[in-house]
Amino acid sequence: MxxxxxxxxxxxxxxxxxxxxxxxxxxxxxxxxxxxxxxxxxxxxxxxxxxxxxxxxxxxxxxxxxxxxxxxxxxxxxxxxxxxxxxxxxxSSVDVGEIVEALDEEIRNSCALHGLKGGWFVDKTGKAYIHEALIGDGVVSQNYRVKLNVAGKGKPHEAGMTLGVEGEHSKVEFLADRFKVHEAASSIIENAVATSAKTKIRLGDEMKQAIIDAVRESDLFASLLAKIDAQTASVVGLQQAMHEAVNDALLNALKPGGAIWVGLNRQH
Missing domain, CATH: 2.60.40.10 (Immunoglobulins)
Known part of the structure; x- marks a missing residue:
C-alpha cells in the first residue's frame, strides 16, 4: 500500500x-x-x-x-x-483586550455572579465596573495573607490584610509588625489611626476612589496574566489569581511614596 x-x-x-x-x-x-x-x-x-x-x-x-x-x-x-x-x-495570546474579554465572559457565565444585582463588566482598558453589588445579607469579609520576601535589613516579614464591607461602612485593616508605603499621585485618608503594632484605616469616598485608581494604574492585569494557570481556570482558580493580583497592587501602595504612605505621612 x-x-x-x-x-x-x-x-x-x-x-x-x-x-x-x-x-x-x-x-x-x-x-x-x-x-x-x-x-x-x-x-x-x-x-x-x-x-x-x-x-x-x-x-x-x-x-x-x-x-x-x-x-x-x-x-x-x-x-x-x-x-x-x-x-x-x-x-497563546498576549493581547490584553482579548484576555480581558475572555475573563469577563468566564466570570459572567459563572455562578459567582449570582449575588450581584445590576451586573458588572470589564472594558478593554482593564477597568472593572460593578453596579449595585449585593452579596449575601450585605456583609462581606475576606482574609488575605501576604508574605513579604525582604524588608528592612534583609529580615523577612509577614503581613496580614483584611478587607470587608459592613452595612454602609467600608473598612480596610492591615496587621503587621511594621510596614512602609510606596508612591501614587495623591491620596486622602480620613480618620486614620496608627500604632506600632496595628494600623486601622476607615476610608471615605475620596480614599475609596484613590485606592481604585492605585489598583487601576498598577500592574494588576499584567500580574494576573502572569499568574493565572489556565489549566485551573475554574472560578475558584480565577478568584485566587485575582486575589493575588489585588494583593500585589495594594502592597505597591504600601511602599514608600505610595497612596496610603503619602496619606499617613500627611497626618503627622
Missing part, C-alpha cells in the same frame, strides 16, 4: 490561554494524528476524524509556546515517519 500523503496545510492562531490549530485534509484520508509538545516537555497525542478542521489547545498561560504536528493515518493504521519539518510553532 502506498504511503499516506502529508497534511497540505497547518496553521496556528493565538487565543486567550490557548492556541487554535487549523488544517486541510489530504485526499483519501479520514483520520489524522495530532501531537502537541509543550514547553515543559509534555507530549500530548490525539486522533482526529473527518471532517474536523480545527482544534483548540487550551490550558496555556499567556504567551506560552508549544509545537504541533499532524500526519495522516491510513485505513490499516499505518503512518509515515515523522519529519523535522512537520513541527509548527504556536503561542
Amino acid at each position: 502506498s504511503e499516506p500523503s502529508i497534511v497540505p496545510y497547518v496553521k496556528t492562531t493565538p487565543k486567550p490561554f490557548g492556541v487554535d490549530v487549523e488544517w486541510k485534509w489530504p485526499g483519501g484520508c479520514a483520520v489524522l494524528e495530532l501531537q502537541c509538545l509543550h514547553e515543559d516537555g509534555r507530549l500530548m497525542k490525539e486522533r482526529i476524524f473527518w471532517p474536523a478542521t480545527v482544534c483548540l489547545i487550551s490550558g496555556l498561560k499567556a504567551g506560552e509556546r508549544l509545537q504541533v504536528r499532524l500526519r495522516p493515518i491510513a485505513e490499516d493504521g499505518s503512518a509515515r515517519d515523522w519529519r523535522a519539518s512537520d513541527w509548527v510553532e504556536g503561542v
Whole structure:
C-alpha cells in the first residue's frame, strides 16, 4: 500500500490561554494524528476524524509556546515517519483586550455572579465596573495573607490584610509588625489611626476612589496574566489569581511614596 500523503496545510492562531490549530485534509484520508509538545516537555497525542478542521489547545498561560504536528493515518493504521519539518510553532495570546474579554465572559457565565444585582463588566482598558453589588445579607469579609520576601535589613516579614464591607461602612485593616508605603499621585485618608503594632484605616469616598485608581494604574492585569494557570481556570482558580493580583497592587501602595504612605505621612 502506498504511503499516506502529508497534511497540505497547518496553521496556528493565538487565543486567550490557548492556541487554535487549523488544517486541510489530504485526499483519501479520514483520520489524522495530532501531537502537541509543550514547553515543559509534555507530549500530548490525539486522533482526529473527518471532517474536523480545527482544534483548540487550551490550558496555556499567556504567551506560552508549544509545537504541533499532524500526519495522516491510513485505513490499516499505518503512518509515515515523522519529519523535522512537520513541527509548527504556536503561542497563546498576549493581547490584553482579548484576555480581558475572555475573563469577563468566564466570570459572567459563572455562578459567582449570582449575588450581584445590576451586573458588572470589564472594558478593554482593564477597568472593572460593578453596579449595585449585593452579596449575601450585605456583609462581606475576606482574609488575605501576604508574605513579604525582604524588608528592612534583609529580615523577612509577614503581613496580614483584611478587607470587608459592613452595612454602609467600608473598612480596610492591615496587621503587621511594621510596614512602609510606596508612591501614587495623591491620596486622602480620613480618620486614620496608627500604632506600632496595628494600623486601622476607615476610608471615605475620596480614599475609596484613590485606592481604585492605585489598583487601576498598577500592574494588576499584567500580574494576573502572569499568574493565572489556565489549566485551573475554574472560578475558584480565577478568584485566587485575582486575589493575588489585588494583593500585589495594594502592597505597591504600601511602599514608600505610595497612596496610603503619602496619606499617613500627611497626618503627622
